[in-house]
Amino acid sequence: KLRREMTADERKRWLATPCIVQLSETQTFFIVEKADEQVAIDSEDAAGVVHRNHQYQKLLTDREPTKYSERSMQTFENPQKNKETQFNRPEVSKANIGVTTWEISDTMKRQEEEEGADVDTFEAQRKTAEAEEDVPEIDDETNAMLDGMGMDDDGGDDLAEALEAPGGKGGSSSKSKHSAWMQSAALPLTLMLVERMVVQNIWQAEQLLYRNVTGLSPFPPTEENARPMSSAADVDSPTRIRTSPSLGSSMMQRATSQGTGDGASTATDDDAEPDVMRVLWRYSCPTVKGKNVSSLAWNHTNPDILAVGYGDYGILPSSIVQQGYVCCWSIKNPVYPERIFTIDSAGVSSVDFSYNHKSLLAVGHTDGTLSLYDIRKQGNAPVLTSTVSGGQHTGTVWQVKWAQKGKDRGESLISISSDGRVTDWSINKGLESTKLMTLKRVPSKQQQSQTQAKGEALLSRQSGGMTLDFNPSEHFTYIVGTEDGTIHKCSTSYNDQYLENYAGHAGPVYRVRWSPFSSDIFLSCSADWTSRVWQQDRLDPLLTFQSLPDAVHDACWSPSVSTLFATVTAKGRIDLWDLVKPLEPKTYLELQGRCLNCVSFTNQGAPVLVVGDNLGEVTVLKLNGEEFEAPPGTLGEQQAQEERLLKYLRKNTQ
DSSP states (O other): OOOOOOOHHHHHHHHHSOOOOOOOOOOOOOSOOOOOSOOOTTSTTHHHHHHHHHHHHHHHHHOOOOSOOSSSSOOOOOOOOOOOOOOOOOOOOOOOOOOOHHHHHHHHHHHHHHHHSOOOHHHHHHHHHHHOSSOOOOOHHHHHHHHHTTOSGGGTOHHHHHHHSTTOSSTTOTTTTTSGGGGOTTHHHHHHHHHHHHHHHHTHHHHHHHTTOOSOOSSOOOTTTOSOOOOTTGGGOTTSOOOOOOTTOTTOOOOOOOOSSSOOOOOOTTSSOTTSEEEEEEEOOGGGTTOOEEEEEEOSSOTTEEEEEEOOOSOOOTTSOOEEEEEEEETTBSSSOSEEEEEETSOEEEEEEOSSSTTEEEEEETTSOEEEEETTSOSSOOSEEOOTTTTOOSSOEEEEEEEEOSTTSOEEEEEEETTSEEEEEEOBTBOEEEEEEEOBOOOOHHHHHHHHHHTOOOSOSBOOEEEEEEOSSOTTEEEEEETTSEEEEEETTBSSSOSEEEEOOSSOEEEEEEOSSOTTEEEEEETTSEEEEEETTOSSOSEEEEOTTSOEEEEEEOSSOTTEEEEEETTSEEEEEETTSTTSOSEEEEOTTOOEEEEEEOSSSSOEEEEEETTSOEEEEEEOSGGGSOOSGGGGSHHHHHHHHHHHHHHHHO
């Protein structure tokens, strides 16, 4: 039935109609009713409540003991035990002192005077010298030199007057009065600072070039010293006449030969273009003279500190006692190392600095031992040393390397040895080893066909390890070079199989290094006279560089230019290769009479190369030219450098 809408008049009448509303009270009811748990003592129900409580307590007391309760749980009553302890009463002592106001005032004034007074260092040294009963005497020549400097009785020397005073131990002796300063505890530090000042004055020109500072000449050329700059042979003579070190000068000659004696020859006009490589100085000292330089390592926090390992390879005659050294050199003193660690009965084969602990140096030895040294401490005692029970290597530790695990994950110490083991070392509770890989020989296709045709088998399945390097991006991936010439790609997650096998070298692989600009490219060098550039997803080398007729002992990428790397050979030749023109070296330097073992670029920005040889010397060379420095602007960034590297690799492999 449809309803009709009311009109306005009908709506008014409807609203005016009276409406009756009736209110009524309903019955009260309770939703929740809770009785009181307590009653007043004077109430009527108090006696009944007390009676029920007594009955309940009696029921609890008289109930029969039972093992089980009504609930689904087992309860036990804890037994009680009394313990008695006997102890002595603590001793108590009383002490008192009387202090007057003037004593307090005098003490406060005395303390203020002591705090405000400057400590007289010379007076403290004099008291220390007087306290020594046996003062060593110095020779007459030194006394004469000191007297000539004005340190005589008439010159008013305070130390001499103190020794000649009554009660002094020196009396009037001319030898004893000049010996007190030798007992000072601050003498070694003072001598080191003075030595650094003198050495830096002598080598100031070379150190400016090391810092890549040009245009400053502390020794301007004059008629007296206008002669050619020193060659590679003259750097051992710091007292030579200095000339201007400015680059591009016609007086600078490029050294190409170095004899074992004092004489040397310089480059001729037929050699490579001059002024490209210049020898700045050589790190050498009498302690390690004639020792074999086996390894180099730069400190990651202070790039001026270089750790150098010295040790002989192979089996030495019984008459020669094998001994190794580790020297920490600094640019502040190119003449003598800051630290010398002596290792008895074993040579040093590898060194490497920690990333997280700037003073911690890992050292591998020729007898398979691995040691950790703190270069802040004096002495020859290592902080930690591997043991046979802890998994020590049984062959020469050819390389130790601190590998970063990634952000906020710390680092690992990895070693590779000729016993065929790649080992991860933990330093939390001493040196404890964990096996990463046991290297096994993988024959190449040519070797497999030859052995199958002759019906022969491999003499040994074990392969000795020579070198390793971790991928800069994938921290769990690493490559190893072996004695049989094969390079294996491995993972820390698999210790029984290789990820890839790269067969290209015909001799032992001495070094493998990932490119610092691309995690897909790596470099290798071998005793087969070649160095090769590889791509990790290709089993054949991209490029091969011949260094006839010398074994290539080491290779290193440039940290500034992505296409540049350096190699050193057994015949004393340094080659700089550029992938832009890979057919021949960009430049080279020959040091005759030397076997070059290791090479490394510096980490301080300037194009500087360091090379270690078999004479116990580390040669520091400056590369002159803009092509050796990092490209300016955005061209020097990581992405641009990687694109440049891949571009020329594609161009030269097509």
